[in-house]
């Protein structure tokens with residue numbers, strides 16, 4: 001499989017007088033179709049790493065390639081377009097807009113994406129909500145949806161522009177056990193059935209069972225980078 005994302009000697013330091021070395025120097029590659037899990041304790045640098053990969057922040061030094069593109073070459077406007085059309089995100093907070101219904105939330109990113117083809121927006125959004133098993137909740141507002149349902153709306157929205165990579169930062173941190181399982185199995189199915197590349201951050205070692213590439217961070221450094229081969233970590 002081809003490399004879809006390459007992180008090369010990336011460092012991220014915060015602050016001016018007192019420096020926090022959130023990422024010390026990390027390098028690794030992700031191939032198309034992988035389900036990558038980034039593990040580590042709170043404060044180990046997981047979100048910082050995800051933000052660098054997802055073009056939500058800029059490294060202090062080092063390079064990031066998405067496909068063949070060194071993202072440092074993109075200006076702010078190009079970065080915004082890249083994020084919108086090529087990347088998808090889900091976060092711990094579902095970040096769906098309370099003023100909009102489920103279906104309106106899902107087709108929102110399509111309204112700014114001129115590349116999304118001719119499929120009528122509502123129809124495509126409906127298909128995405130059906131895919132996350134919310135075909136019966138199209139016109140509900142967020143206060144009429146459970147946490148798990150809201151996160152599934154966020155997943156449908158993240159996928160509507162067919163992103164090359166879906167980034168998820170602790171997507172189940174606010175969910176109960178049952179909704180967590182539903183959301184993680186949904187992500188796993190997306191990965192297996194449509195080959196969606198997923199990069200997920202979690203502090204829960206149980207989530208390893210869903211991933212096939214597991215990167216562990218400790219104090220801003222990668223302490224292990226392993227692939228699962230026939231269920232065993234190598």
Ligand SMILES: Nc1ncnc2c1ncn2[C@@H]1O[C@H](COP(=O)(O)OP(=O)(O)O)[C@@H](O)[C@H]1O
Nearest residue numbers: 014015020022041042043044045046047048049
């Ligand atoms: N914007 C920021 N400004 C200053 N320090 C930050 C910032 N973001 C993260 N940090 C620090 O960097 C370290 C790693 O944070 P983070 O990547 O959020 O960890 P994790 O997601 O693994 O819990 C922590 O010490 C955190 O306080």
Ligand SMILES: [Mg+2]
Nearest residue numbers: 046047048169
């Ligand atoms: Mg975090």
